[in-house]
Structures are given as C-alpha cells and as structure tokens.
Amino acid sequence: MAVRDKMAFLIDKTRNLIGDPASATQQFTAQQIQDALDVYRVYVRYALLLCDPTRSPGGALNYDNFYAKVGDWEDDAQLFGPSYQPLTPAQTDTLTGHWVFSLPNPGQLLPVFITGQTYDVYGASADLLLRWAASLARAYNFSANGVVFQRSQQTQELRAMAAEYRRMQRPRVVQLKRDDLNSENGYTNAPSGLIGLDW
Numbered sequence: 001m002a003v004r005d006k007m008a009f010l011i012d013k014t015r016n017l018i019g020d021p022a023s024a025t026q027q028f029t030a031q032q033i034q035d036a037l038d039v040y041r042v043y044v045r046y047a048l049l050l051c052d053p054t055r056s057p058g059g060a061l062n063y064d065n066f067y068a069k070v071g072d073w074e075d076d077a078q079l080f081g082p083s084y085q086p087l088t089p090a091q092t093d094t095l096t097g098h099w100v101f102s103l104p105n106p107g108q109l110l111p112v113f114i115t116g117q118t119y120d121v122y123g124a125s126a127d128l129l130l131r132w133a134a135s136l137a138r139a140y141n142f143s144a145n146g147v148v149f150q151r152s153q154q155t156q157e158l159r160a161m162a163a164e165y166r167r168m169q170r171p172r173v174v175q176l177k178r179d180d181l182n183s184e185n186g187y188t189n190a191p192s193g194l195i196g197l198d199w
Contacts, residue, residue, distance in 0.1 A: 003031050003034050004034065005075075007037070009075065009095070010037055010072060010119055010121060013072070013095070013121055014033050014037060014121050014125055015028075017121060017125040018128050018129055020132075027132055036124040036128050039123075039127065040119055040120035041118075042117065042120075043117055046084075047113060047114050048111055048112075048113060049067060049079070049099070049111075049112045050068075050069070051065065051110060052066075053065070060106070061105075061106065062105050063110060064100055065098065065099075065100055066089075066112050067096075067097055067098050067099075069097070071096045071097040071118070072094070072095065072118055072120070072121050073119075074117040074118070076116060077094060077115070079099060079112055079114055080112070080114075081108070081112060082110065087112065097118075122165045123165070123169035123170065126163075126166040127162075129161050130162045133158035136154050136155045
C-alpha cells in the first residue's frame with residue numbers, strides 16, 4: 001500500500017521517537033514506518049467524545065472542547081453530531097485527540113462521535129528499533145592504534161530504547177476461548193478474537 005498523505009504527521013512523529021530523521025542516510029523509508037504503524041492501527045466507529053465545556057460570564061456553559069480517550073489519530077478522522085451529521089470543528093489536534101468548535105452558546109450540541117483510525121506510535125517505534133538492532137547484529141568491536149571502537153554498543157542502545165517504548169505502548173484487550181470450559185460442564189465460552197481499546 002502506498003504511503004497515505006494523512007499519515008505524514010504520524011510518520012514524522014515516529015521518526016523522531018526512533019531517532020531516524022528523513023535524510024539520505026535514514027534507516028527506514030516512509031513506507032516501512034507506515035507499515036509498522038499499521039500493525040498498531042485501531043479502527044474506531046462512532047466513539048463518544050468527552051466534552052469539557054467552557055463557562056462564559058454569567059455562568060452559561062458553552063460546549064466547545066471535545067476530547068478522545070487516546071491521541072495519535074490519522075488526519076482523516078471525522079466527527080459526527082447527535083443526528084450523525086458530519087461536523088467541521090474550528091480547530092483540530094489529532095496528536096492529543098482534541099477538537100474545538102467555535103459556535104454561539106450553547107456551542108456544539110451533544111453528543112459528538114468520532115470515526116477514524118488511531119495508532120500506537122510507541123508500539124510501532126519499539127518494533128522498528130528492534131528491526132534496526134537486528135540489522136546491526138553482526139556489528140563488531142575492534143581496536144586501531146590503541147583506540148577501541150565498540151560498534152555492538154549501538155545494538156544494546158537500540159534494544160534498551162525499544163524496551164522503554166514497549167513499556168509505554170497501549171495495552172491491548174484480548175478475550176480468549178477456552179475449550180476446557182464448555183456448556184456440557186455447565187460453563188459457557190466467552191467471545192473470542194476481540195482485540196481493541198476500552199471505549
């Protein structure tokens with residue numbers, strides 16, 4: 001799949017996390033980074049956004065600030081109003097998942113929903129760093145003129161950073177089916193194969 005225009009910001013953010021700026025000597029192409037991000041893509045359909053209203057002089061509430069539970073959205077995320085009509089916010093911050101409406105009181109009518117794709121940039125960054133470390137696995141240490149060069153240290157540092165990002169990645173919820181618990185024994189199986197965020 002070709003690199004999508006709406007992924008440019010997420011690709012740049014991932015490059016910054018792994019220390020691989022776009023240049024003639026970059027380790028990964030934009031396509032490789034997008035592919036790593038796509039592994040951690042979560043499709044969201046009509047998830048409810050949280051509202052943080054602004055109180056105007058006199059005490060009236062204006063419903064203008066809306067937040068998703070997670071950030072790092074692809075730029076084509078779409079908001080919908082209470083009748084599922086498309087909405088156009090005045091400001092969009094897909095990094096943090098924050099949308100602002102500039103409407104007269106009472107502001108945007110509730111509820112507001114979002115449909116789009118959100119990504120776990122830390123999970124993707126950890127995967128890319130491990131791939132980078134693997135490409136350097138055959139690096140070796142050597143000495144010349146009394147100076148010791150330790151190329152293998154790069155691998156250790158990449159793996160350490162990957163481990164740090166692995167701790168920062170989003171948790172995933174998985175429901176498994178157990179064959180040893182079935183209706184014959186008085187139990188029922190839980191749904192299987194569900195992976196996603198707790199909205």
